[in-house]
Amino acid sequence: MTSNQFFQLTITKVFLNLKAEASKSYLSYLWWVLEPALFVAVFYLVFGVFLGNRSEGFIVFLMCGKIPYLWFSRSVNNSANAIVAGGGLMNQVSIPKVFFPSVVVLQDLIKSAVVFLLMIVLVLINNYKPSIEWIAVPLLFLIQALVIAPIAIISSALVPFIPDLKFIVMTMTTMGMFASGIFYDYRKVVLPEHHDAFLLNPLANLIAMYRGALLENQWPDWQSLGNITGIAIIALIMSIKITQFFDLKYPRLVIR
Amino acid sequence: MSREFALKLNGVGIEYLQRQSFFRHKKHRVLSNITFNITKGETLGVLGRNGCGKSTLLKVLAGIIAPDQGNIEFFGNSVSLLTLAAGFDNELSGRDNAIVSAMLLGNTKADAIAQLDEVNEFAELGGAFEEPVKTYSAGMRARLGFSIAVKMQADVLLIDEVLGVGDEGFKKKARSVILDRINSEQTVVLVSHSVDTMVNLCQRAIWLERGQLKGIGEAATLCEEYRNTFKL
Incomplete structure (x- = not known):
């Protein structure tokens, strides 16, 4: 299989999977927006109405962190089992195993792009005015995709060897939510001397930048954005190499 | 035979590890020391009863799994x-x-x-x-x-x-x-339970038994032998 064929196949599979997924429910594609919208509604009810935190735009602040983080945790958890789930197919045809997590990551990427539009709408209806800094958001989105991909690929590459990792991945993504500043503004909660350590978490950093651009008209910190991108690209190459290294091991591992 | 090789297997062995408990694994040998070649344009039959390693052999030939022992040469051919x-x-x-x-x-x-x-x-x-x-x-x-x-x-x-x-x-x-x-000129490896099909279609055949190569040779002769052994 040439690399061109591989990309064609991956893209085709992604769109057909989305089509298949949509055909399984009555409201089909509408669920992509409906599901996160319900999510926002519940958060609004809990934080805005019951806890009375309506005043300072807390819901918008929350969603600008929650939506990007949800994309990350969904992608990683959905990919963790991707190579195992591809066991049947990889025992029939010779195919690069990175195909399986790639399809999952791209599928989630497309769905998340739609959810991000919802997030922008939410920001707009809360009386935030679009500013020039908003153009950083698509860039942040792409860099977040670059961060998600290697983590998703590595977890899918290791789960066939250690099936128990699936549960660890699940726990880590839930725990990671608390370490990424979804429910709080790190500048108010985390001690100043620990800010640098806190921002070592690329998701915490990206979420702070999303909020900066959308809610505070601030450009991202280009230096740390560059660092994240560089490390993510290296990690991505390494994660692909790992799946290539074990390529012929997987068909036997996942069939047992 | 002076024809070009399409595939060549040298002492191919496959073993599966079966996990029994946390640290203990049992080795399960599926193929051992398989050596044969396939020439371009021929049809090679694979004989053998259920569980003799036929499917595993096909996976090795297709490049889906790699042999644990020995090697396989593809000579740049695509196998599917x-x-x-x-x-x-x-x-x-x-x-x-x-x-x-x-x-x-x-x-x-x-x-x-x-x-x-x-x-x-x-x-x-x-x-x-x-x-x-x-x-x-x-x-x-x-x-x-x-x-x-x-x-x-x-x-x-x-x-x-x-x-x-x-x-x-x-x-x-x-x-x-x-x-x-x-x-046609297609090189084919054919697995079938029907000995008649095999005799009709294949020039040569191999016979697998419990993961070992029991016989290799002209399809008609080998099929006859196979038939006699299992009284088919």
């Missing part, structure tokens, strides 16, 4: 397992599945799309081609799978018991297409 319904998604239409499946079998997207009408015509699905595969009968599904798979291009084609899919009419058609492939 003729697979029915590879990667089918029940929610998608016959058309969509035909595209993905053909791409999985090594076609470009353009080729996969170009051959759609031919696939549908051969599979005799008519309007059902646009319906989700979950609405298909087992026979329709098999027909679609076969029609896609038979278009597969590979230097060495591995065929595992697919000569009889669908109803009588389709079976006949499928058989004749496969026979055309086998009788």
Whole structure:
């Protein structure tokens, strides 16, 4: 299989999977927006109405962190089992195993792009005015995709060897939510001397930048954005190499 | 024989590790010390009873798994397992599945799309081609799978018991297409439980028993021996 064929196949599979997924429910594609919208509604009810935190735009602040983080945790958890789930197919045809997590990551990427539009709408209806800094958001989105991909690929590459990792991945993504500043503004909660350590978490950093651009008209910190991108690209190459290294091991591992 | 080699196996062995408890693993030998070659254009039969390692051998030949011992030389040839319904998604239409499946079998997207009408015509699905595969009968599904798979291009084609899919009419058609492939310059490795098929189609054959190569030679002679051993 040439690399061109591989990309064609991956893209085709992604769109057909989305089509298949949509055909399984009555409201089909509408669920992509409906599901996160319900999510926002519940958060609004809990934080805005019951806890009375309506005043300072807390819901918008929350969603600008929650939506990007949800994309990350969904992608990683959905990919963790991707190579195992591809066991049947990889025992029939010779195919690069990175195909399986790639399809999952791209599928989630497309769905998340739609959810991000919802997030922008939410920001707009809360009386935030679009500013020039908003153009950083698509860039942040792409860099977040670059961060998600290697983590998703590595977890899918290791789960066939250690099936128990699936549960660890699940726990880590839930725990990671608390370490990424979804429910709080790190500048108010985390001690100043620990800010640098806190921002070592690329998701915490990206979420702070999303909020900066959308809610505070601030450009991202280009230096740390560059660092994240560089490390993510290296990690991505390494994660692909790992799946290539074990390529012929997987068909036997996942069939047992 | 002065013909060019298509594939060459040197002392190939495969063993599976079966996990028994946290640290203990049991080694399970599936193939050991298999040595033979396939020359270009020939049809080689693989004889053997259930569980003798035939499917594992085909996976090694297809490059899906790597041997634990020995090695396999491909001489730059592409080898593919003729697979029915590879990667089918029940929610998608016959058309969509035909595209993905053909791409999985090594076609470009353009080729996969170009051959759609031919696939549908051969599979005799008519309007059902646009319906989700979950609405298909087992026979329709098999027909679609076969029609896609038979278009597969590979230097060495591995065929595992697919000569009889669908109803009588389709079976006949499928058989004749496969026979055309086998009788052309195509290099084929054929696995079948029917000794008669093997005698008719193959020049040479190998006989596997409990993962070992029990015999190799002219198909007619070896099949006779096989038949006598198991009183078939």
